[in-house]
Amino acid sequence: MRPILLNCLGTDPIEYIKQQVKVQNPHLITMEEDILYHFSLGTKTHNLPEMFGDIKFVCVGGSANRMKAFAQFIHQELGLPGNRDEISDVCEGTDRYSMYKVGPVLSISHGMGVPSISIMLHEMIKLLHHAHCHDVVLFRLGTSGGVGLAPGTVVITDKAVDYSFRAQYEQVVLGKVITRNTQLDDGIANELLQCSSELQDFPTVIGNTMCTHDFYEGQGRLDGALCSFSLEEKLEYLRKAHEAGVRNIEMESTVFAAMCAICDLKAAVICVTLLNRLDGDQITTPHDVLVEYQQRPQVLVAHFIKKRLGYLPTPPALTLEH
Amino acid sequence: MRPILLNCLGTDPIEYIKQQVKVQNPHLITMEEDILYHFSLGTKTHNLPEMFGDIKFVCVGGSANRMKAFAQFIHQELGLPGNRDEISDVCEGTDRYSMYKVGPVLSISHGMGVPSISIMLHEMIKLLHHAHCHDVVLFRLGTSGGVGLAPGTVVITDKAVDYSFRAQYEQVVLGKVITRNTQLDDGIANELLQCSSELQDFPTVIGNTMCTHDFYEGQGRLDGALCSFSLEEKLEYLRKAHEAGVRNIEMESTVFAAMCAICDLKAAVICVTLLNRLDGDQITTPHDVLVEYQQRPQVLVAHFIKKRLGYLPTPPALTLEH
Numbered sequence: 001m002r003p004i005l006l007n008c009l010g011t012d013p014i015e016y017i018k019q020q021v022k023v024q025n026p027h028l029i030t031m032e033e034d035i036l037y038h039f040s041l042g043t044k045t046h047n048l049p050e051m052f053g054d055i056k057f058v059c060v061g062g063s064a065n066r067m068k069a070f071a072q073f074i075h076q077e078l079g080l081p082g083n084r085d086e087i088s089d090v091c092e093g094t095d096r097y098s099m100y101k102v103g104p105v106l107s108i109s110h111g112m113g114v115p116s117i118s119i120m121l122h123e124m125i126k127l128l129h130h131a132h133c134h135d136v137v138l139f140r141l142g143t144s145g146g147v148g149l150a151p152g153t154v155v156i157t158d159k160a161v162d163y164s165f166r167a168q169y170e171q172v173v174l175g176k177v178i179t180r181n182t183q184l185d186d187g188i189a190n191e192l193l194q195c196s197s198e199l200q201d202f203p204t205v206i207g208n209t210m211c212t213h214d215f216y217e218g219q220g221r222l223d224g225a226l227c228s229f230s231l232e233e234k235l236e237y238l239r240k241a242h243e244a245g246v247r248n249i250e251m252e253s254t255v256f257a258a259m260c261a262i263c264d265l266k267a268a269v270i271c272v273t274l275l276n277r278l279d280g281d282q283i284t285t286p287h288d289v290l291v292e293y294q295q296r297p298q299v300l301v302a303h304f305i306k307k308r309l310g311y312l313p314t315p316p317a318l319t320l321e322h
Numbered sequence: 323m324r325p326i327l328l329n330c331l332g333t334d335p336i337e338y339i340k341q342q343v344k345v346q347n348p349h350l351i352t353m354e355e356d357i358l359y360h361f362s363l364g365t366k367t368h369n370l371p372e373m374f375g376d377i378k379f380v381c382v383g384g385s386a387n388r389m390k391a392f393a394q395f396i397h398q399e400l401g402l403p404g405n406r407d408e409i410s411d412v413c414e415g416t417d418r419y420s421m422y423k424v425g426p427v428l429s430i431s432h433g434m435g436v437p438s439i440s441i442m443l444h445e446m447i448k449l450l451h452h453a454h455c456h457d458v459v460l461f462r463l464g465t466s467g468g469v470g471l472a473p474g475t476v477v478i479t480d481k482a483v484d485y486s487f488r489a490q491y492e493q494v495v496l497g498k499v500i501t502r503n504t505q506l507d508d509g510i511a512n513e514l515l516q517c518s519s520e521l522q523d524f525p526t527v528i529g530n531t532m533c534t535h536d537f538y539e540g541q542g543r544l545d546g547a548l549c550s551f552s553l554e555e556k557l558e559y560l561r562k563a564h565e566a567g568v569r570n571i572e573m574e575s576t577v578f579a580a581m582c583a584i585c586d587l588k589a590a591v592i593c594v595t596l597l598n599r600l601d602g603d604q605i606t607t608p609h610d611v612l613v614e615y616q617q618r619p620q621v622l623v624a625h626f627i628k629k630r631l632g633y634l635p636t637p638p639a640l641t642l643e644h
Contacts (some may be wrong), residue, residue: 027551034545037605038537065417095387096434102639113419115435115573119537126546163494173539174551174559213535214440215360217495223356226449227347228582229496237496251437262548282358 019135020221021128022263034130036123037274040093043130051090052131056104057305058124060117061141061297062252064109070141070298071100071107077302078103078309091229114213117252121259126232135310137188138267140256141297144209144248145219146273147238151285152293153299154202156189157209157269158245160253163218165210165244169258182257185266192268195303202296208249209269219249221281238277248273270297323593328370341457341476343450344585359444362415365452373412376425379627380446383463383619384574386420386431390622392463393422393429399624400425400631427627432574436535439574443581459510459630460589461580463619465529466570467541468595469560473607474615476524476622478511479531480567482575485540487532487566491580504579507636510590517625524618529569531591533576540573543603560599568596592619 028034029135035042040175057072061067068087075084080103090099097120108124110117117140117242128136146153159167160182169180190204196204216224220234241249253269272293282292350356357364381396383389383628390409397406402425412421419442420579422429430446432439439462450458481489482504490503518526538546542556563571575591583587594615596605606613 017550023547025544026547027544027549027553031545031604033604035604035606063417095385111433111435111438112441113435113437113619115535115537116433116438118535119434122538122546122548129547144413163497171539172535173483174542175557175562194560213437213494214445215437217493220496222347222349223353224347224444225345225451226444226581227349231349233496282353282355282357316409 008261018031019264021125021133021265023126023129024262028126028129029138033128036127038096038100038119039091039123039127041091041127045207048127048131050270052101052106052127053133054104055106055128055131055133056308057137057138057139058106058108058128059139059141060108060110060120060124060256060299062110062112062143064210066141066294067098067107067109068100071102071105073295073298073307074105074107074302075102082164094208104309113251114211118259119253121256122309123232125259125263125265136265137198138256138260138265139301139304140252140267140271141301142250142252142269142271143274143294144250144271145247145275146244147242149247149273149276150203151203151273151275152289152296153273154196154204154296155191155248155271155273156204156206157190157253157257157271158206159208160184160252160257160269161208161210161244161246163210163212165208165241165246167208169254171255171258180258181261182254183261184257184263184268188268192270192300192304195300199299199303204300205247208245209253209271210241210246210249212251213247215251219228219277221273223281235278242278249277254321270300272296340584342445342598343455344459345448346449346584346629350421350448350451356448358449360416360418360441361413361421361445361449363413363449370449370453373409374423374428374449375455375523376426377423377428377450377453377455378458378630380428380430380441380450380458380460381463381623382430382432382446382460382578384432384434384438384465387399389420389429389431390422393424393427395617395620396427396429396624397424397629400427418587426631431529435573436533436577440581443578444603447581447585447587458587460578460582461623461626462574462589462591462593463623464572464574464591464593465596465616466572466593467566467597467599468570469564469599471527471595471598472525472596473597474611474618475526476518476526476618477570477593477596478514478526478528479506479593480528481530482506482591483530483532483566483568484576484577485532485534487530487563487568489530491576493577502580503583504576505581505583506590507588514590514592514622514626517622517629521621521625523621526622527569530567531575531593532563532568532571534571534573535638537573541599542618545603557600564600571599587596588631592622594618
């Protein structure tokens, strides 16, 4: 019996189950060269398929030091050859972002805030596209303020919401505001929660993450250079956020979710909470405790990657009957 | 004859002409300690008046490498003692921002985009306040896309405008959007233009600067991972911007202007254009030319600082007749 035709896309049957990284820009194909300016990489100056074609996991986070530490950690966890202290920055030609490649894992810093991560996402998605990557999963590993959670709790984002607790991202395109949805991948989120229950190292919850464009007034902090509201008004806002399912606050999740959704990239946001915002605004936790907190999303994602690589290997190529 | 009473503020006549750095937050005075988290500095752990009390000029820019280079350049220009290659990062305890102090000049990096510079501005203004600084002038030295200008032109910002060419900044406070004006200091802008005409090194104009929250779709680029518009639609938007007086586009000016205005800080934005956006989107200029372009705002501001320090010294203390 002739099996169901699996091969709709090309001569290689395995192509069917490959999820290519898509860009949503008809102009790109007409360009002779694409310079990824903020990465200091380009399609004419670098062989992107050779450099990045095997990438399966992209992990991004705000701090360059932290993403270097994650690259070294995942190098050790995957038992890769070579000295983990000699992993070099792929973007050494610029100081806008740092990028480290460790086997099938790419670790990139994105700075703070939506505009900063958005530039990185545009260039990273184009990079994966030019490199012909497929079946890639993205993670944002971050720090955040918790809402009603003990400091050190890891929050896996259910919905990324804006300052009004709406699961949407407002993007300006040629002077007009359009709205994009911020749906993340439920399957990946649940798989991460399962990883946490296997690790039993730290508390982990799934909850909504509020993304603001400002650390002080936008998050209701009383300790900025500007503050026009009272403690009670602040707490009322945070309580409303909590009622809307918000469990943590950071500054990048909505655009991360929106851009990954448009490009059909499976993605998750995993942030540790450094403090409980219902108790205060300043981060007074000792440095060594903060360092351990910041490793928690890394430990969780490393476990996920190891499971995916070890327990769920790429299925063997299907053989069609003729 | 008894002279006009100059001393309205205290026992020291000179106090009258001092412009203290103000915070607009009644809660700050109640705090026992203020941790400037993203600078890795604090009021209990550091003697801020001793470290920063003599600051008169704060220069900020996106790139950490560029702001280090500026610190070394101004060190040389002011003929200060010590080795300029040994200037160390005051914020070495964190990788969020870099900060270099060179005599009365503070050079700080702020990353990319409004949220990133806004965190830095909150903590920098608090730093200047805690350090009892006065008569401080702020400069943002940046790169930008030009609109109808030859690449390499320096734009001194008249009005910082948003994506609709309005001279305003929208700030979310506890879930509500408020609007702030983005007035910069005309006197400083004209003084900078005068400096440029003295230097005669590169073309300089005063014009409006559009601040966007996105480098690709928000600025009408055709080369991002996402693009839903045509070349003609892009050019129409940029032409409208030009008609509204916009001469360059960057990503930080509105919040910089708004926060400085609220805190009564004299401020200016000086950005070089790396390309003419009416001609294209990608930055294809050779690296060494770009490096020279990026030095232009530094050269201009260094000249301003030297003039202020050399030609307009602080007036001697006034002696009151009794």
